[in-house]
Amino acid sequence: MSITDIQVTDELVHGDDHHEEHHEQSFIFKYIFSTDHKTIAKQFLITGIFWAILGGGLSVIFRLQLGFPDMDMGFLQPFLGDWISNSGKLDPEFYLAMITMHGTIMVFFVLTAGLSGTFSNYLIPLQLGARDMASGFMNLLSYWFFFLSSVIMFISMFLSTGPASGGWTIYPPLSALPQAMSGSGMGMTLWLVSMVFFIASTLLGGINYITTVINLRTEGMTFRRMPLTIWAFFITAVLGLLSFPVLVACVLLLVFDRSFGTSFYLSEIFIGGEALPNLGGSPILFQHLFWFLGHPEVYIVILPALGITSEVISTNSRKPIFGYTAMIGSILAIAFLSFIVWAHHMFITGMNPFLGSIFMFLTLIIAIPSAVKAFNYITTLWKGNLVFTPAMLFSIGLVSFFISGGLTGLFLGNAAIDINLHDTYFVVAHFHLVMGSAAFFGLLAGVYHWFPKMFGRMMDEKLGYIHFWLTFVGVYLVFFPLHYIGIAGFPRRYYSFTNFDAFSSFVDLNSFVTVAAIITFGAQFIFLFNFFYNIFKGKKAPLNPWNSNTLEWTTPRIPEHGNWPGEIPKVYRWPYDYSKPGAKDDFIPQTVPYHQTKESNTDFENEESKKEQPAT
Amino acid sequence: MLNTIIIIAAILILVILFAIFRVSSLVDVIKGDSSTKIPSSNGLQANLLLLFLIAGLIGGFYYSFGGLEDDFVLPVASKHGVITDTLFWWTMAITGVVFIVTHIFLFGFSWKYQHRKNQVAYFYPHNNKLEMIWTIIPAIVLAALVFTGWKAWMDITRESPEGSEVIEIMGYQYAWSVRYPGADNVLGDYDYLKIDATNQMGIDFSDRASFDDFIPREIHVPKGKPVRFNIRARDVIHSVYQPHFRLQMNAVPGMPTQFWFEPTKTTEEMRVETKNPDFQYELVCNKICGQGHFAMRYIIVVDELEDYKEWFKSQEPWLKQNADYLTEVPAKLREAASIVAGIENPSDLDAPNGLTISGSK
Numbered sequence: 001m002s003i004t005d006i007q008v009t010d011e012l013v014h015g016d017d018h019h020e021e022h023h024e025q026s027f028i029f030k031y032i033f034s035t036d037h038k039t040i041a042k043q044f045l046i047t048g049i050f051w052a053i054l055g056g057g058l059s060v061i062f063r064l065q066l067g068f069p070d071m072d073m074g075f076l077q078p079f080l081g082d083w084i085s086n087s088g089k090l091d092p093e094f095y096l097a098m099i100t101m102h103g104t105i106m107v108f109f110v111l112t113a114g115l116s117g118t119f120s121n122y123l124i125p126l127q128l129g130a131r132d133m134a135s136g137f138m139n140l141l142s143y144w145f146f147f148l149s150s151v152i153m154f155i156s157m158f159l160s161t162g163p164a165s166g167g168w169t170i171y172p173p174l175s176a177l178p179q180a181m182s183g184s185g186m187g188m189t190l191w192l193v194s195m196v197f198f199i200a201s202t203l204l205g206g207i208n209y210i211t212t213v214i215n216l217r218t219e220g221m222t223f224r225r226m227p228l229t230i231w232a233f234f235i236t237a238v239l240g241l242l243s244f245p246v247l248v249a250c251v252l253l254l255v256f257d258r259s260f261g262t263s264f265y266l267s268e269i270f271i272g273g274e275a276l277p278n279l280g281g282s283p284i285l286f287q288h289l290f291w292f293l294g295h296p297e298v299y300i301v302i303l304p305a306l307g308i309t310s311e312v313i314s315t316n317s318r319k320p321i322f323g324y325t326a327m328i329g330s331i332l333a334i335a336f337l338s339f340i341v342w343a344h345h346m347f348i349t350g351m352n353p354f355l356g357s358i359f360m361f362l363t364l365i366i367a368i369p370s371a372v373k374a375f376n377y378i379t380t381l382w383k384g385n386l387v388f389t390p391a392m393l394f395s396i397g398l399v400s401f402f403i404s405g406g407l408t409g410l411f412l413g414n415a416a417i418d419i420n421l422h423d424t425y426f427v428v429a430h431f432h433l434v435m436g437s438a439a440f441f442g443l444l445a446g447v448y449h450w451f452p453k454m455f456g457r458m459m460d461e462k463l464g465y466i467h468f469w470l471t472f473v474g475v476y477l478v479f480f481p482l483h484y485i486g487i488a489g490f491p492r493r494y495y496s497f498t499n500f501d502a503f504s505s506f507v508d509l510n511s512f513v514t515v516a517a518i519i520t521f522g523a524q525f526i527f528l529f530n531f532f533y534n535i536f537k538g539k540k541a542p543l544n545p546w547n548s549n550t551l552e553w554t555t556p557r558i559p560e561h562g563n564w565p566g567e568i569p570k571v572y573r574w575p576y577d578y579s580k581p582g583a584k585d586d587f588i589p590q591t592v593p594y595h596q597t598k599e600s601n602t603d604f605e606n607e608e609s610k611k612e613q614p615a616t
Numbered sequence: 617m618l619n620t621i622i623i624i625a626a627i628l629i630l631v632i633l634f635a636i637f638r639v640s641s642l643v644d645v646i647k648g649d650s651s652t653k654i655p656s657s658n659g660l661q662a663n664l665l666l667l668f669l670i671a672g673l674i675g676g677f678y679y680s681f682g683g684l685e686d687d688f689v690l691p692v693a694s695k696h697g698v699i700t701d702t703l704f705w706w707t708m709a710i711t712g713v714v715f716i717v718t719h720i721f722l723f724g725f726s727w728k729y730q731h732r733k734n735q736v737a738y739f740y741p742h743n744n745k746l747e748m749i750w751t752i753i754p755a756i757v758l759a760a761l762v763f764t765g766w767k768a769w770m771d772i773t774r775e776s777p778e779g780s781e782v783i784e785i786m787g788y789q790y791a792w793s794v795r796y797p798g799a800d801n802v803l804g805d806y807d808y809l810k811i812d813a814t815n816q817m818g819i820d821f822s823d824r825a826s827f828d829d830f831i832p833r834e835i836h837v838p839k840g841k842p843v844r845f846n847i848r849a850r851d852v853i854h855s856v857y858q859p860h861f862r863l864q865m866n867a868v869p870g871m872p873t874q875f876w877f878e879p880t881k882t883t884e885e886m887r888v889e890t891k892n893p894d895f896q897y898e899l900v901c902n903k904i905c906g907q908g909h910f911a912m913r914y915i916i917v918v919d920e921l922e923d924y925k926e927w928f929k930s931q932e933p934w935l936k937q938n939a940d941y942l943t944e945v946p947a948k949l950r951e952a953a954s955i956v957a958g959i960e961n962p963s964d965l966d967a968p969n970g971l972t973i974s975g976s977k
Contacts, residue, residue: 091907092907092908092910093906093907096904096906096907096909166904167904171853171903171904173851173852173853173869174852174853174904174905174906177851177852180789180851180852180905180906181906181907266869266870267869267870267871268808268850268869268870269808269850269851269869269870270788270808270811270818270850270851271789271850271851271852273813275808275809275811279870280870281870282870282871283853283868283869283870283871284868284871317729317737318731318737319737319738319739319740320739320740320741321741322740322741322742322743323741323742323743323747324741324742325742326742326747348855348864348865348866349853349866349868349873350847350865350866350868350871350873353769353770353773356769356773357766357769357770360762360765360766360769361762361766364758364761364762365758367754367758368751368754368755368758371750371751371754372747372750372751374718375718375750376747377722378718378721378722378725379740379746381721381722381725381726381729382721382725382729382738382740383729383737383738383740384725384729384737384738385729385731385732385735385736385737386658386662386726386729386730386731387653387654387655387658387731388655388657388658388661388662388665388726388730388731389655393661393665396665396722396723396726399722400719400722400723403714403715403718403719403722404715407711407714407715408711410707410710410711410758410761411704411707411708411711414703414707414761414762414765414769415765415766415769416699416700416703416765416766416768416769416772417700417703417704417707417765419700419772419862419863419864420697420700420704420859420862420863420864422864422902423855423857423864423902423903424902460637460641461655461657462640462657463637465657465661469664472668473668476672480676481679484679484688485688487688487689488687488688488689488690488859489690489857489859489900491857491900491901491902491910493904493909493910494909494910495907495909495910496910497910499910499911499913500898500900500913501892501894501895501896501898502690502859502860502898502900505687506687506688539645545653546653547653576741578737578739579736579737579738579739580739581739586736586737
């Protein structure tokens with residue numbers, strides 16, 4: 001039913017004025033098995049929020065273990081059962097399970113599905129002027145594969161042997177051999193199954209995003225007039241499409257090794273009192289395959305956030321984004337380079353050192369387009385007229401994290417320095433800032449910015465400010481100190497540091513970080529309240545609350561299926577005509593033709609205006 | 617009872633917070649400040665951003681240079697570690713400057729150009745010259761970093777020099793085993809199929825070179841001489857990490873790896889330097905390997921060369937300590953093996969049950 005509906009709309013995309021035939025759908029098809037991109041986006045968002053709470057909650061528990069190793073955790077027994085011993089101690093293996101689930105959840109379920117899934121789905125048709133995604137049905141499948149994958153991963157957390165616990169990178173042989181740790185049994189199996197569905201979801205979504213961007217742009221929406229959000233989502237989808245299948249291959253070989261006795265990753269292993277027959281495999285092969293996805297993955301996580309930030313910063317600076325072309329160029333450069341830097345995760349794995357030097361060279365090149373992006377954001381702020389909405393503050397926070405975390409990448413990308421920093425807390429600090437917190441801030445900026453469009457109501461500003469300041473300061477208080485203990489050589493994924501003289505200092509620093517983490521986590525509940533309460537009770541949103549130029553603000557307060565009640569608007573200009581000299585307002589939406597803005601046109605634009613059809 | 621009170625208190629606090637929120641949003645509605653699109657606390661946010669910058673810089677400087685740096689910078693005790701530390705601090709200086717300058721601009725601009733009623737933003741879509749500058753300058757700086765890093769990396773990872781002390785380290789869940797080549801200075805072969813409860817490292821006694829290999833309880837290395845670790849693992853991936861030597865290399869099952877370095881400070885010297893009479897170099901596992909990952913501690917002792925030689929000589933071959941493994945030596949080599957390993961009474965070997973031999977007496 002709804003499928004045919006979409007096909008009709010697709011044919012009618014350009015200039016059709018009898019698209020009033022909207023019909024009421026049953027609850028199930030409207031809100032559950034919906035093919036409407038806006039509903040699917042909200043489904044991704046709410047699922048992402050659920051996972052973020054869970055992932056964040058896990059981190060609070062293991063931070064308690066790290067910050068207060070002598071603490072009696074008996075009070076967690078009602079939730080964690082036997083994972084808390086009778087003397088109130090956390091089980092060391094469950095500790096590893098929690099860090100594994102925290103990583104998996106945050107990287108894949110929150111910052112990939114929650115971020116790309118939400119905003120690519122929501123904004124691509126709305127900002128391009130399309131009635132819906134190219135294939136609404138594939139979009140529906142994309143969400144429900146993600147849902148299935150979520151359910152499987154969630155179930156795995158309740159196994160008596162625990163969920164996967166070999167770290168989110170699941171390096172074999174640890175993840176391949178149930179003898180090595182109990183989490184590598186059924187927990188790992190479910191992890192692998194879940195990830196296969198997750199990848200299917202990502203691919204279905206990605207194909208859709210790419211097709212929609214290429215085919216369903218409204219009249220006048222050339223690639224050079226696309227908002228940077230769409231550029232970011234578009235390239236992100238391409239990255240995902242090229243890299244996630246490699247993870248499938250990687251995971252499939254692991255499944256063979258685990259279940260069918262092959263030796264892709266296993267060789268000469270003696271474990272649990274017996275020698276295994278596997279010969280000739282290489283654990284390094286797994287790492288190459290894994291990071292061939294794994295590195296583009298961090299850009300899959302950060303690029304959409306950077307796209308959102310570009311839009312939010314430009315709108316709220318009341319200024320065009322500085323260097324639009326350079327921004328697109330840097331997205332493309334980052335995307336290309338992200339495929340040829342993966343082995344910088346492997347400098348000290350025993351990989352040939354010559355390869356290490358090649359990857360060091362390529363890795364440091366990727367710093368250049370990243371630097372260009374940061375400089376361009378800062379220049380966009382320069383001489384602006386800055387409006388500090390919560391979304392704007394989160395975007396500024398993102399830029400700050402992106403710089404802080406990006407700079408520490410120069411240490412880790414340098415193979416010689418990486419020898420001593422690899423797998424220490426320095427790495428933890430680095431990626432939590434540059435990809436974790438930065439992408440998370442992008443997600444929050446997006447929610448604050450587009451909430452009025454999503455739900456037709458406003459979020460509370462003051463709560464937004466409190467949320468921002470607690471989170472921003474909190475994130476720095478959590479992750480900045482971790483650099484210091486990383487320099488001191490603290491290894492990551494340690495249940496406790498008391499076994500070593502070298503790591504027995506900094507107990508108070510670890511406690512401090514834990515307290516900061518709890519406060520930061522607690523602050524997210526302010527956001528949750530603000531979000532859910534205002535879906536129902538918020539002030540009604542004006543049509544264009546931020547005086548923004550892009551197309552989504554030309555839809556009705558609550559866009560119906562099909563987005564625009566009448567004709568799809570045409571686009572005449574780029575999306576960043578803010579504070580154009582001569583213009584009467586400080587913004588000119590993309591739908592305003594040049595011949596209506598004679599006072600602010602450049603010579604070139606005056607030429608263009610002659611070609612425009614007079615508006616009817 | 618106490619729990620109930622805590623829960624009730626928490627609920628009450630939430631209710632109060634909610635009431636405050638409702639009142640303030642109703643006040644906003646009555647005041648009607650929703651007509652303007654500029655947030656009422658725009659200026660406050662700008663000031664807070666500036667305050668954050670200042671407080672962050674002061675806090676960061678205090679923490680980094682206020683006397684705590686001795687705690688987090690471990691004294692370096694290897695030759696190449698001095699080079700990597702130099703690179704580290706150069707990178708720190710460069711990135712530190714960039715970090716501070718960009719943040720001053722980021723938060724400074726935010727404060728300076730906060731919204732004002734009659735202020736008009738400057739329409740400034742691009743400036744190719746500026747963009748070229750900040751593409752090329754980072755490129756040059758990065759080229760310098762890459763080049764110095766590459767030189768150091770190639771130097772550190774090149775083949776170990778002739779005459780290095782060769783020591784084998786094997787990681788397993790959850791400990792390390794270490795084997796020295798013994799008097800002949802050659803490590804014998806190993807085979808993972810020969811591993812058993814006693815022969816933890818799977819030493820292959822069909823190789824002559826293994827007869828005099830010894831397995832001590834802690835690692836000793838000489839100061840001022842290149843030491844090469846031959847690294848392997850027998851179950852899952854581990855990582856040999858020693859932060860004072862700035863040394864790290866993964867131990868991979870099925871794929872031997874190596875790392876060589878030159879210790880520059882004996883354990884005694886480090887005890888003086890760190891003012892810690894109990895100081896020990898600790899070998900650490902730094903790749904997640906299972907539930908005992910955090911407890912794979914192994915002591916490395918750095919001796920003066922003479923002391924090291926003495927210690928080396930005083931070690932008994934593993935075969936001598938476990939003479940029953942002579943049965944694994946091919947028959948024609950057994951006599952040679954017992955001589956090399958210093959087993960005094962190997963004659964019982966021909967007996968059907970080799971286990972009766974007690975060679976260490």
